[in-house]
Amino acid sequence: MTIETVAPTDTPTRTPTPTSTGRRRRGWAAIIVVLVIWSTQRAGVNLPDLINPRGWGQVRSFFAAMVRPDLSPDFLRLTVEETAVTLSYALLGTALSVAIGILGGPLLSERLWRPLAGEPTTRARWGWRLARFTFAVPRSMHEVVFGLILLNILGLDPLVAVLAIGVPFGAVTAKVFSELIDEVPSDAERAMRAAGAGRLTAMIFGVVPTALGDLLSYAFYRFECAIRSAAVLGIVGAGGLGFQLALSFQSLRYDQMWTLLWALIAVGGMADWWSSSVRRRRSDSGPDLSAGEGASHSLERDPFLVASAAGGALMIPVAWWWLDLSLSSLWSPRTRRLGAELAGDAWPPQVGPGGWRSLIADAADTVALAMLALALAWTFASALAFLAARRKRVPGGPALLPGRTLSWLSRFVLLIARSVPPPVWALLAVFVFLPGLWPGVVALAIYQFGVLGRLEGEVVENLDDRPGRALRAAGASRSGAIAYATLPAVSTRFVALGLYRWEVTIRDTVIVGVVGAAGLGQRISEQTSSFDYQGILASIAVLVVLTVAADIASAAIRRTLR
Secondary structure, eight states, X not given: OOSSOOOOOSSOOOOOOHHHHHHHHHHHHHHHHHHHXXXXXXXXSOGGGTBOGGGHHHHHHHHHGGGSXXXXXXXXXXXXXXXXXXXXXXXXXXXXXXXXXXXXXXXXXXXXXXXXSSOOOHHHHHHHHHHHHHHHHHHHSOHHHHHXXXXXXXXXXXXXXXXXXXXXXXXXXXHHHHHHHHXXXXXXXXXXXXXXXXXXXXXXXXXXXXXXXXXXXXXXXXXXXXXXXHHHHIIIIIOSHHHHHHHHHHTTOHHHHHHHHHHHHHHHHHHHHHHHHHHHHHHHSSOOGGGGGGGGGHHHHOHHHHHHHHHHHHHHHHHHHXXXXXXXXXXXXXXXXXXXXXXXXXXXXXXXTTHHHHHHHHHHHHHHHHHHHHHHHHHHHXXXXXXXOSSOOSTTGGGTSXXXXXXXXXXXXXXXXXXXXXXXXXXXXXXXXXXXXXXXXXXXXXXXXXXXXXXXXXXXXXXXXXXXXXXXXTTOOHHHHIIIIIHHHHHHHHHHHHHHHHHHHHHHHHHHHTTTOSSHHHHHHHHHHTTOHHHHHHHHHHHHHHHHHHHHHHHHHHHHTO
16 A cells, blocks of 8 residues: 555646656656765764764763563553553544544545546645645644643643544545545446435545555545554653653663563554554455445455454544543633643744844754655665565566565664654764764664564565566566566665655654754754743744645656656
């Protein structure tokens, strides 16, 4: 399943020629190379002058505690309880995001705004653009930003983590769901419209059921992401495993940290397996969206998919009960008063000390941090993806690549890299690197390496190996088959995944900023500590602009890869 797709444009475009497409690709490649070089220079190229040798002792102590975690009964009991809290946050946040996706997906779909024949009206085009912009704002903001804002309004309420995960994830899910809807064939919709049904009715009953299976697959992927987000939100005060991690780190209790981290790795691994199994079963147990009505029945033919959907639905009330959620706090007089005060304190936004020069410098640091971290993550993940793939789709198979043992070890390394929250990696990097961009770069590079390696490994698993086998049968060498069949087949997908994670990485700079890495994240953290809400609003606005710009550039580059 495609994790993120590009929305169709609302106006017809000319089909690009191969020559023009090649020029665009080379132009974008040159821009990316220039950005990476600029980012490296901005972070500092003389690493010996940026490294603190005395910090390696703390790093060694941290990893030494990996094999001797705190297994005392009291701490194990606390770990189990906090694990349940983190899973409940992730489950309810995912449920909220899916609900927002189901409601917002049709609204963002071009199908709702355009006629079945002809061009949409100007009014419809502006309505579609307004809807897309409305959802783009929360989609561009990191869940940590939502969490910090909600903590000031709701206090230490479990609703903070649920809403902080559900709202931005819901905006992303709505965008993805709208694109799934736009890809569904229009036969059933046309038939219902011809029978007198309205546009919205025809979409809900003629189109949405066909796309629900793919939304289910995406929901399980979002659940895996939500577990990591719930841990990060805990570090900034929302509770759960992340909160206990922060407490243990403050006292340098690495043995306790690894007890909590092993719990996080375990639930992350189970969610990874569940999510991958659902998506694999979904792709293997039925036709694509292009198969029309038959695709909507694929869930009924696979008991595992049915059990997964039912199990997820049944766990929602259990998580609600465990967290003892109460929605009444959302409209209580105290919430309304604090929300009004926060809005009044934040408006109008102000740049604050240092003026525009300081704000622009922090924005530049954010871009450099994200660019350099992603370049490092993508390079190492692309190399490891072939080892991490469960089913080898490379000509030569086990004779070319090591077998299951190295594949399992590779996936385990990737699991640890993405399961340990980025703030923990950042805190370790702060021991080794002097203050600046590099602690954030290293932290985000390790985290994105784990995510990208896993996604690119799935690309290799799903690769059609028939072209490579045909070349081998025709007498080509193993390396020749890889060079002319395997690498061209995966390269565009690898690049597309890297571009998708670029937008995410810019948002994730907030995570490492709260522990002292440079950029807008650190600026927002300092403004939060001084209750400078006008400055926070200005910083968030700049971060949203950067994220939207990265999204637009990423979509433009991905179009040249088709």
